[in-house]
Amino acid sequence: xxxxxxxxxxxxxxxxxxxxxxxxxxxxxxxxxxxxxxxxxxxxxxxxxxxxxxxxxxxxxxxxxxxxxxxxxxxxxxxxxxxxxxxxxxxxxxxxxxxxxxxxxxxxxxxxxxxxxxxxxxxxxxxxxxxxxxxxxxxxxxxxxxxxxxxxxxxxxxxxxxxxxxxxxxxxxxxxxxxxxxxxxxxxxxxxxxxxxxxx
Amino acid sequence: xxxxxxxxxxxxxxxxxxxxxxxxxxxxxxxxxxxxxxxxxxxxxxxxxxxxxxxxxxxxxxxxxxxxxxxxxxxxxxxxxxxxxxxxxxxxxxxxxxxxxxxxxxxxxxxxxxxxxxxxxxxxxxxxxxxxxxxxxxxxxxxxxxxxxxxxxxxxxxxxxxxxxxxxxxxxxxxxxxxxxxxxxxxxxxxxxxxxxxxxxxxxxxxxxxxxxxxxxxxxxxxxxxxxxxxxxxxxxxxxxxxxxxxxxxxxxxxxxxxxxxxxxxxxxxxxxxxxxxxxxxxxxxxxxxxxxxxxxxxxxxxxxxxxxxxxxxxxxxxxxxxxxxxxxxxxxxxxxxxxxxxxxxxxxxxxxxxxxxxxxxxxxxxxxxxxxxxxxxxxxxxxxxxxxxxxxxxxxxxxxxxxxxxxxxxxxxxxxxxxxxxxxxxxxxxxxxxxxxxxxxxxxxxxxxxxxxxxxxxxxxxxxxxxxxxxxx
Numbered sequence: 001x002x003x004x005x006x007x008x009x010x011x012x013x014x015x016x017x018x019x020x021x022x023x024x025x026x027x028x029x030x031x032x033x034x035x036x037x038x039x040x041x042x043x044x045x046x047x048x049x050x051x052x053x054x055x056x057x058x059x060x061x062x063x064x065x066x067x068x069x070x071x072x073x074x075x076x077x078x079x080x081x082x083x084x085x086x087x088x089x090x091x092x093x094x095x096x097x098x099x100x101x102x103x104x105x106x107x108x109x110x111x112x113x114x115x116x117x118x119x120x121x122x123x124x125x126x127x128x129x130x131x132x133x134x135x136x137x138x139x140x141x142x143x144x145x146x147x148x149x150x151x152x153x154x155x156x157x158x159x160x161x162x163x164x165x166x167x168x169x170x171x172x173x174x175x176x177x178x179x180x181x182x183x184x185x186x187x188x189x190x191x192x193x194x195x196x197x198x199x200x
Numbered sequence: 201x202x203x204x205x206x207x208x209x210x211x212x213x214x215x216x217x218x219x220x221x222x223x224x225x226x227x228x229x230x231x232x233x234x235x236x237x238x239x240x241x242x243x244x245x246x247x248x249x250x251x252x253x254x255x256x257x258x259x260x261x262x263x264x265x266x267x268x269x270x271x272x273x274x275x276x277x278x279x280x281x282x283x284x285x286x287x288x289x290x291x292x293x294x295x296x297x298x299x300x301x302x303x304x305x306x307x308x309x310x311x312x313x314x315x316x317x318x319x320x321x322x323x324x325x326x327x328x329x330x331x332x333x334x335x336x337x338x339x340x341x342x343x344x345x346x347x348x349x350x351x352x353x354x355x356x357x358x359x360x361x362x363x364x365x366x367x368x369x370x371x372x373x374x375x376x377x378x379x380x381x382x383x384x385x386x387x388x389x390x391x392x393x394x395x396x397x398x399x400x401x402x403x404x405x406x407x408x409x410x411x412x413x414x415x416x417x418x419x420x421x422x423x424x425x426x427x428x429x430x431x432x433x434x435x436x437x438x439x440x441x442x443x444x445x446x447x448x449x450x451x452x453x454x455x456x457x458x459x460x461x462x463x464x465x466x467x468x469x470x471x472x473x474x475x476x477x478x479x480x481x482x483x484x485x486x487x488x489x490x491x492x493x494x495x496x497x498x499x500x501x502x503x504x505x506x507x508x509x510x511x512x513x514x515x516x517x518x519x520x521x522x523x524x525x526x527x528x529x530x531x532x533x534x535x536x537x538x539x540x541x542x543x544x545x546x547x548x549x550x551x552x553x554x555x556x557x558x559x560x561x562x563x564x565x566x567x568x569x570x571x572x573x574x575x576x577x578x579x580x581x582x583x584x585x586x587x588x589x590x591x592x593x594x595x596x597x598x599x600x601x602x603x604x605x606x607x608x609x610x611x612x613x614x615x616x617x618x619x620x621x622x623x624x625x626x627x628x629x630x631x632x633x634x635x636x637x638x639x640x641x642x643x644x645x646x647x648x649x650x651x652x653x654x655x656x657x658x659x660x661x662x663x664x665x666x667x668x669x670x671x672x673x674x
Contacts, residue, residue: 019517020393020493024631028638029610033264033278035238035285037346047638077394080427080493081631082610083329084236085345106397106429107329110360111345165361169220177359178247178351180218185252187215188226188357195212195322196461197228197256 005173006116009098009144011070013153014060015131016045021074022081023108027090029082040086041093061094065138073127073134074101079108088112098144100127100151100160113166116175118146122160126151129158146170202468205321205434206365206400209340209465213323215357222359227342228322230257230352232295233308234264234286235612236327240349241289253356254294258317261286261299262307263612267575267602270300279613293353306578306604309333309421309546313413314580316446319458320435321465325352330546330628332423335432336416337439338465340400342429363430364398364474369405372481377668379556380415381548381626381646383407385487385497387419388426391477393495396428399474402467403433407481413442414552421547422628425494434466486662489630489644490533491521496630497644498533500661506530524632525641526620533659536643539621541572541654542635543599543647545609548626549577553647554585558593560651560666566598567657573615574599575607599654611636624653 031043049059056062072091078101079087088111091099099112100120112119122130133140133153143152146167151160162170169175192198203211215224237259244251251257264279274280283300290297298304298311305311309330312318320338324331329343348358368387388395401423408416416433423431440459443449450458485499496517498504506529510518522529527536543549543557554574566572574594576582582604585591591601608615609627616636617623623635623642630642643659652662662668 018520022493022629022631024610024629024634028633029263029612030636032235033276033282033612035282036242037239047633052638077397077427080393081329081424081629083327083331083343083345083424085239085327085347088345103394103397105394105427107343107345107424111347114345114347165221169222172219174218174220176347177218177220177222178354181224181351181355181357181359184215184224184357185355188252188355191213191215191226192253192256192356195226195228196458197226197253 003173003176004116006118006170006175007147009071009118009146010141011097012066012068012139013071013073013130013134013142014066014069015073015134016060017075019076020080021078023079023084023087024081026079026087027084032084032086037086037089037093040090041095044090044094070095071098071100071142071144072096073131074099076102078104080105083107085111088115088117092117100130102127109163109166113169113175116170118144118162118170119166120144120151120160120162122151122158126158126160129156202471204365204402204467204471204473205338205432205465206340206363206402206430209321209323210362218359222361224357225323225360226357227325227352228256229317229324230356231308231312231324231326231331232257232259232349233328234261234282236346237349238282238285238289239346240353241293243350244353249354251293251295251353256356257295257353258312259286259290259295259297260305260308260311263606263610265605266613267605267607267615270603276614303579306580307546307549307606310550310577310581313337313417314446314578316443316449319443320439320462325358329424330421332429332431333417333421333546335420335423335430336413338432338435338462340430340432343424363400365402366396366399366475366477367402367404367473368477368479370407370479370481371405374407374481374484377486377648377663378484379646379648380411380418382484382487384419384422385489385494385644386484387479388422388494389487389497390479391426393425393493394427396423396426399428400430400432401426401428402473403431408433409436412552413438414550417550418547422494425628435462486646486649488533488649488659490525490527492524492630492632494628494630494644496521500534502533504529504531504533534661536659537622538570538624538653538657538659540617540623541570541650542575542608542623542625542627543650544573544575544577544607545627546577546606547628548647549575549581551581551584553626554581554590557647557651558590560648561597562593564597564655566654570654570657572599572654573602573608575602576604579604597655608635610634624650624659626650
C-alpha cells in the first residue's frame, strides 16, 4: 500500500497548556457511542471547550486567532489514560497534522503514528518559546521537519525528537503497517502452529 | 544471563523485524468489545480482508451495556446500535461472542480469565488500555488502538517496539485493612503516572507471591495508570490452580503439557532487569486519590497537598486538581462528603471484591442521601454472588445490585455522576469528567474503603469504621 511520505508538516500552531492531558479529556467517553470515527472532530476537548448549553468556554481552540491551527502544542505525558484511538482521530479530524509535547503516553503515541501524525518531543523551554512566538503572531508558520528532527518557526529553530521507529516509518511512508504485516502470513502460520494457538 | 518472562514471551512471538525497526509480534489472543472494534471491522471490509484467525479472537460487550434494564432494544439507540453492530461483525467474521444471552457476558478483562482464555506465556491484545490486567497470569498483554485492532484481525500480528523491564519488588507484610488496590495506588504515587513509559512492570516479591489471582489482576490492571503498557506476575501454582477446569483451559494430557510450557516462561532467577524498585509493604496504608490523575494519591491519614508545598513542576498541576476537585490543600481528606459510592469495574469488580466487602457490610446501612451501586464484572460473578447470598448483603445495606458491565467507571451507559457529585469509586481513573459529568469528581480507593464511605457518607478510614485489626484477605 503506497502511502504519503511524511517528511515535513507545515502549519499554524495553538498551545494547549497543561500536563497529563488524558484521552478522556481529549474526547469524553460519551462521544464514543458510534461505529465510525467520522464525527470525532466535532467533540475534540468538548468538556473543556463547551458549557453544558453548548456555548463556548474560554479555551485556546475557541480563540479566533488560532482557528487555522494545524499543529498542537502541549505539556507532559500528553494522551495518557485510555487507549481509545478516538482521541488521535478527533485531533486529526479537527484538522491537526502534527503535535509537539514534552512527552507522550505510549499507546497514544503509537496510535498517532499509525494515523500519520508526527509527535515531536521538545523541551519545556522550547515549547514555551514556540508558544510565546505563536501568541505574538498566530499566523506564524511552524515547520515540523520530520526528516531532520527540527522545528522551524519564524527565523528560529530548535531540535526536537521524533522517536526513531516513528521517524523512519513516517519518512518512508510506512506508518500504516498493514501491507508489510500481511507479507509474513506463512511465517505467522508457522509460529501459530509451533506455539499451539491452533483451534481446539 | 537468564531472561525475564517478558523477553521469553517476546522472543517466542517474534515473527520478524519490520522496515521501520519495529518487531512484528504474533498476538496469540485477541479480545474485542463494542467500543473500539466496529471501526476496525469497517476498515477490514473496505480493504476486502477477512479475519485471519477467527478462533483466536473473542468478543464481549461491556462499556455501553445498561446495568439496570438489559432487555433489547436498549433505551439508548446509540448503545443499541453498538451491540447489534458487534453481533453482526462476530457473525460475519466467525468470532466467538460472549453475548448477553450466553450468560458469559461481562467486562472483557473479567471474562478472559474467568473463561480460561487468558493463559501464561501468551501474548494478548485488546482495544482497551486495561488489557494489562491479563499479565496477572504471566501473559504479555497490550492495550491497543483501533487501527492496530484492524492489523490484528487481518494478520494476528502487530508492529511493536520492544519494552524495557522494571522489576517492582514488594516485600514484607501488609498492614491490616490494606488491599491490592492500595498497593498499586502506592506504586503509582511513588513512580508517577508516566514513570512506566517504555517499560513493562514485573511485579515480584512476597506480596505478589501471596496475593490471590484476583488481587494480582487488580495490580496488573492499573499498570497503565503508571504509564506502563504491560504489567505481569510470573506464573506459579496459584495461576495453574485458578485455570484448571475453566472452559477454555487445556484438558487431560494437554493440561500437563501446558503447565510444563507455562512454567518455562517464568523469569530466570539470574535475569538482568533494566531497573529494579524495592518497596516495603509496611509503608503502604489505605490510599485514596485527591486529584485528577491516579498518582495524585495520599494515605487516608494524610492531608491534601498544598500548591505551596508542591515541587515547582507540580505546582500548576496541584492547583488545577484542587480547583477541579473543590478540595482545600492542607485539609484532611478524611471526612470529605461523598454523594455516590461505586463498587465494580475491571479493577475491582471480581468475586473476591464483593466477598470482601460483604464480610464487613453485614449489619450496616448506607448513609442517608448516598447512592450506592454494586456492579459485578461479569454475569458469572453475578450468579455466584447470588448463589452465595452476597447480593443480599449489599441490597440489605442499601446498595443497588446491578447487571454486569463497566457501569460508572467511564459512564458510557446510563450510570453517570450528576453535576459536581463526588464519587467514592473502586475503579481506576479519576480524570476530569471520567464518570460521566463534565464536573463530576472521583476519589479512587479499595472496595472496602468504598463501603466505609457508603455507610458513613464521608471518606473514611475503613479500619476505624469496620474495626479492622487483623489481616483479612490482603
